[in-house]
Amino acid sequence: MSEGIWLWLTLAAIGSTTILTRGSFIIPGERARLPATLQRALRYAPAAALAALVMPDVLLVGGELDPLNPKLAAAVVVILACTRFRNPWLPFIAGMGVLLLLRKGLGLP
Amino acid sequence: MNESFKRGAAEGFRAFLPLSVGLIPWAVVTGVAMRSIGLSPLEAMGMNVIVFAGTAQLGTLPLIAAGAPLWLIVLTALVLNLRFVIFSAALAPAFAGYPKRHRLLSSYLLVDGVFAILSERILKSQDAHWRWGCYIAPSVWCWVLWQVFALVGVLGAGVLPADWSLEFMATIALMVMLVPMSATRPMLVAALAGGLGAVLLRGMPLKLGLIAGIVIGIAAGFAAEHWQQRKEPT
Incomplete structure (x- = not known):
């Protein structure tokens, strides 16, 4: 840094x-005015950028694809918390809860 | 103070208040996340005031932590902020006749929530004082809320143990923004293509895989939109 x-x-x-x-x-x-086509294409920039930051973090462990890691499990719980409930704190509590349970409780990497 | 400015301010503030409460977890989490990569409280609050954009802050933190090159950090922040070009273009007619310092201030304070809730009303109003009140009151409120609760996170992070994987809070925050965004088919395609592109191209030098993934995602979303329109013409 x-x-x-x-x-x-x-x-x-x-x-x-x-x-x-x-x-x-x-x-x-x-x-x-912004050209209409450019405006439409730019609408996808935030979603593409957020996913490009999030997915490598939750799918890779030490640079290798690992579909069974604690972060991915936590990510699935976060998505469920976002889509099923309205509470703005819940995704953070549930996601961190699952991650810490798997890492500290079960000793996963 | 002008009477119609006050009426605009009251209406803008009332409309934005419920949504602004939803900002509190963001601000706290952003505060914790900035400390978790090793920023001092002063540096963290400096970032919070200078950048004042949650997505760009959370998105660049892992890159700052990893010592990524400056151009990549700035390019990523730029992409994460690109949506504001659209908001800025939409709102510009409402502020066209204002003094330069008003336009500078309103640019710095432009956030998603105020735009989403109030842009229609602001653009419809013929009264310049009312428009300014309706925009600036909720925007300043949002800024104050963001700084105060980020400070809560910044100071609170110090008392939390270091081995709690707190840096993952930033990833959760990015997901909480991403999930509702992906509600339409083309947006979901853009997200999946962008994410998988970044994963598959991770071997590219200079972390270019991230930028390549984003470009792939934008192209895929745009293509999906065209394909959807051809299938069901409206």
């Missing part, structure tokens, strides 16, 4: 993407 000034520069660089995207049309102040 980067330290000190480099970390702050990294944070500033990440922050610049926030203001660049949010301000992209508001700051210029003109009644500009």
Whole structure:
């Protein structure tokens, strides 16, 4: 991990993407429009990006595919908690509960 | 203070209040997650103020922790924030005549929840003061809530034991955002293709597999949408 000034520069660089995207049309102040096709394609960016971050984390153990690992079990429970119940805390409690039970209770990696 | 600004502020705040309560777990979890990769409380709160975007914060944390190259971290944050380009384009007409500092502030504060709940009302109103009140009151409220409860997470993380796999909270938070997003068929296709693409291409140098996976996901979602429209023309 980067330290000190480099970390702050990294944070500033990440922050610049926030203001660049949010301000992209508001700051210029003109009644500009995004091409419709691009707008439709961009709608898929967040879902694709979130899945591209989540799936390697829950499917891989040490860089190898492992379909029977505690994180994947926890992920399945999180999906069930999100789809079946409305409580915003439940996915965190249930997911962490399953992960800790399997790791601490059963000693899985 | 202007009378119609106040009325706008009251309406915006009332409409956004219930949803904003749902932000509390996010903020707490983001606070814990930032500490779990080794950020100091000051660095964590610095990130929270500078970035002020939960998805981009949670999504870049594993990359910061792994010492990924800066361009990859920034590119990932950019992709995670791309939806705001759409929101910004949609809201721009409502703010077109405002002073520059108003437009800067409203850009920094633009979040999914306020856009989702209030953009229609704001765009419909002819009263510039009412629009500004209706946007800025819930947006500032959201910012305060986000900072306060992230701080709760940041300070609370210190008292939690280190071997509790707390970094997984960030993954859970990303999933909690992803699951409702994947409610339509093309969105689900985009997510599955993006995720599996990133898994299968993990061997690519410079962690390019992540970006490749995202591009595959966007293309797959777009293709699925076209295919769905051809099957059932509306």
